[in-house]
Every structure is written in C-alpha cells, then in structure tokens.
Amino acid sequence: MNKLVGYARVSTVGQDLKLQVEKLEKYGCEKIFQEKKSGAKTDREELAKALDYLREGDKLVVYKIDRLARSTFDLHKIAMDLSKKGIGLVFIKEQIDFTTPAGKLMFTMLGAIAEFERDLINERTKEGRERAKAQGKHMGRKGQDEKVVKKALKLYQDKDNNGLSVNDIVKMTGVPRSTIYSKIKERKKKATSVLF
Template sequence: MEKKSGAKSDRQELKNALEYIREGDNLVVYKLDRLARSTYDLHRIARGLEARGIGLIFIKEQIDFTTPAGKLMFTLLGAIAEFERDLINERTAEGRERAKAQGKHMGRKGQDDKQVKQALRLFAERESNGLSVNDISKMTGVPRSTIYAKIKEIAVAE
C-alpha cells in the first residue's frame, strides 16, 4: 500500500505495481486522486495500462476505465482533482505571504544565543575539556548542525 502523496509521480510502490501487473489484469485503485493529482500523470498511467491490455478501476468513484463513459468520467474527475490541488497550493502560498507581511516567523524557532555561545566556547576549549561536538550538543541543547554552521561562519569571517 502506497503511503506517499498522490501528488508525487516518483512513488516506488506505484512503480512496483505497474511493473508487476500483467495483460488481462485490472489495477484497482480506491480513489482517483490517490493514483495521481495531475491529469497529465493520470492519462499517462491510464494510457500505458490500456496499451498493455490492463484495466483500470476506481472503487470510490465507481469508474471502469475500460468503458467510454468511464474514460469520460476519469478525465473530468482527474481535471477536478488537479484544479483542487492547484487551489490548495495557491491558498497556501497566499497564506505564507500574508503571514510574512504581518511579520510572523515562518520556520523553526531560532536557537538561544546564550546556548549557542556556550556551545562555541566549549568547542573552542575542546582540547582541554575533551568534549566532542556530539557531547557539546547534548550538554547545551544546540544541534550539531548549528554548531558546525556557526563554526563555519566564524572561520569565513576571519
């Protein structure tokens, strides 16, 4: 069972299923938008299956792609799914822009300067204190990646 988004066309389980299925078989998908979210990908997959003599059935929408009416419904619902996805992306981008304009912080919470300074001090003294970056990270709560990034910033500035 595929666990990734229908928006991603590079899904390994889908690739495995498409390679495994044989002529005369039916690919049964629970919901149309689980197979793909773009009409281009839907048609690419459906046409590929059809060319190989494989049926395509969608349970929830009750669409059988092997019939002309099923092909029509498939195309219409695929276009609607793509439209919905585009709307979601548009609204998400607008929301991000609005939050940014209002000065709201986007992303992770920044590190406490005191903790970062303590981590850098301990790093500078590591020959005498015998601490590794991993030890310093655990002691101060500053991620190793942050310690290394700050060290790199200091080295570039010097």
C-alpha cells in the same frame, strides 16, 4: 487470462468490510485485497500488494471511489499509473469503468479537476506563507535557542582546555553539529571581513 482484482478498505479496525467484499465477489472478483486503514495514510500495504499483483489487461475493481483515493489528485494519479500499465479501473457504486468510452471521458475530466485541485492547494499554501511572513511569523523549523548556541560555541572554543569533543558538546547542549560548524564558519567569515 485477464483477472478482476478487488480492493476493499475501511478507515478503522472496528468497521466491517463485509458489504464491499460481497459486492466485489458479486462483480466477479477472484482475488480481493482487504485493508483496515485510513485513506489519509500513504502506507496502504494491501493497496500496494494489489497494484503489484495486477498485470496488463487486468482490472482493479473497487466498490466506491472514496475507498481507493483520498482526493481527486490522488485518484487521478492511481488511475494514470494503472492506465500506463494497461490495467483497467472500475468503481461499482458509481458505475464507472475507465476502459469504456464514457469512462475515458470521465478520466479526462478527472485529470482537469485534479490539476485544478493541486493549483488551489499550492495557491492557498503560498497565501498562508505570505500572510504568516507579513505577521512576522517565522517560517520553517524553529531555530535553536541563541543562549544555548552561544554556550555550545564557548565550549567548542575551550574544547582544548576542557578536553571536550564536538560529540560531547552536542550531547551536553542539544545543539546539532551542523549548527555548531555553520556558526563557527560564520564567525570566521566575519573575522576575515573585519581584517580586510
């Protein structure tokens, strides 16, 4: 038999789930998963449990759209995943049921908005990166201090004399093994190119 499964969420521990739970019970939900976590967090355990619990033909019922998703893109992804599994999605306050013709139209529009939102984010990120590069800002992780790297390489070259292993050098200087090995490789390449 197809079930109505509720999902309620509040952002902070101090907030109350009572209103949402009441509305979900009134709608006919026999099982309700309750979460006290920010929607910005991806590890919403109760939502994951609810999605795992649902079976084909069931409906996930949520009081308000913003209780389920962080963005249009996030909402579309969840709705798509549910749709693929043959699971319906209902929002009580907005009166949206994605299994009805009007709901399906809304779902299609939601997909277009989600794509537009994703494109905007990608464009803003690209513009921000280009602006930072133009201003001479370094993109990516901060590099190691050159003096410390030189010290690590010196210790590596003298390791036979002072009995240090690469692990010891890493502990002493904080320079990662990968950096030490890549710098040694660079030096060997330079030395070889000078010979030829």
